[in-house]
Amino acid sequence: MNAYLSSVIEHVRSRHANEPEFVQTVEEVLSSLEPVIEKHPEYEKADLLTRMVEPERMFTFRVCWEDDNGNWHTNIGYRCQFNGAIGPYKGGLRFQKNVYPGIIKFLGFEQVFKNSLTGLPIGGGKGGSDFDPAGKSDGEIMRFCQSFMQALYRYIGPDVDVPAGDMGVGAREIGYMYGEYRRLKGAFENGVLTGKGFSYGGSLIRPEATGYGAVYYLENVLKHEGEDIKGKTIACAGFGNVTWGICKKATQLGAKVVTLSGPDGYIYDPDGVTTDEKIAYLVEMRSSGRNRVQDYADKFGVQFFPGEKPWGVKADVVMPSAMQNDVHMDQAKQIAANGVKYYIEVANMPTTNDALRFLMDQPGMIVAPSKAVNAGGVATSALEMAQNSERLVWTEEEVDKQLHQIMDTIYNMSVAAAEQYDLGYNLVAGANIAGFQRVADAMMAQGIF
Ligand code: 2IT
Secondary structure (H helix, E strand, O other): OOHHHHHHHHHHHHHOOOOHHHHHHHHHHHHHOHHHHHHOHHHHHOOHHHHHOOOOEEEEEEEEEEOOOOOEEEEEEEEEEEEOOOOOEEEEEEEOOOOOHHHHHHHHHHHHHHHHHOOOOOEEEEEEEOOOOOOOOHHHHHHHHHHHHHHHHHHOEOOOEEEEEOOOOOHHHHHHHHHHHHHHHOOOOHHHOOOOOHHHOOOOOHHHHHHHHHHHHHHHHHHHOOOOOOOOEEEEOOOOHHHHHHHHHHHHOOOEEEEEEEOOEEEEOOOOOOOHHHHHHHHHHHHOOOOOOHHHHHHHOOEEEEOOOHHHOOOOEEEOOOOOOOEOHHHHHHHHHOOOOEEEOOOOOOEOHHHHHHHHHOOOOEEEOHHHHOHHHHHHHHHHHHHHHHOOOOOHHHHHHHHHHHHHHHHHHHHHHHHHOOOOOOHHHHHHHHHHHHHHHHHHHOOOO
């Protein structure tokens, strides 16, 4: 590998030895940039990459809250404002007990490239807390969110940093956080958060956007291969918001999602998660807070596989849509052995780097990277910000049309970027290069700081 790239990766490895997820994403992204760095010596001259792998700022804060029994708890809150060269920092908040700086930093780094790919004016950020929402009452969630926002509000704003949801943070949490922000600021600045409820400035289609966008991206890939989405079977993971959106759009287009997963195992539904009742049940499973996918098997009489992941199931398309590092080498080998042709990442970094390389090397297999495939979520957040700043509400058709166009553009830009550097049909490298290019141009133009 190019000596400059190796030295930056080495620097990150030694400095972040106890943050393996962050090291992993840096290695994955930078290894795609070799031809770009060789063609543009000015980046090395300005040592651009060392600055790109360092967040502009990252901070922690104390979040104290009272449970229903009158006991006090203290969690850590995080916000990483990774790169603001092309717009206000933008990215979700994750509430999950395993959250630590390595998770927030990896998500923030991915977000920089993803947001750039959307073509919209949004920089990259991420945040969250090690708070575990499982089993918490509504009152406990509200008090936690209020306390979280009391600590964060002075560091965010519609032109500064615009958080949204991620795992453990949905419309309910965003509502409680926005209420607290409004009370503290004494102003209706609703562009400060996205993923809001429709009644106070949320965008239509935002809840569906990540899943819809992923399916629009998939359609582009299938078209490239001369295939149609109709009749395709899709293996998904998780049963959260993203998988729900994939089920809805796949059903509309005549495809079917046949697997869902949870911490307890996976379910296989050969008829597909295709009826209104089944799709609505995913929302119910999520809001129950039980975090069990077995409930679906019990309700609809399908098979449940305790403690297993769905990657052994034969399907036309595999869409890991649950969490990071869900697919390791063993699962990747299984997926390849099943003759899967389309491996479409959806969750942020769902594949370990060795498994990703292995899948990309399989003859005939097409691999699409999450930072492109799931970018419809944050892109629609940017559309929500645009509506808020214009004090307008766009129709469902208008938002969906723009989302669809953005996904087509992301796909086309990725294909073009890979071709420009003679990398062939490489959607992974193409997304990294296209995302990099815009942020690099902006950073170079704004001088070294
Ligand atoms: O990973 C992601 O892109 C998100 N969680 C959504 C971020 C956003 O600002 O909508």
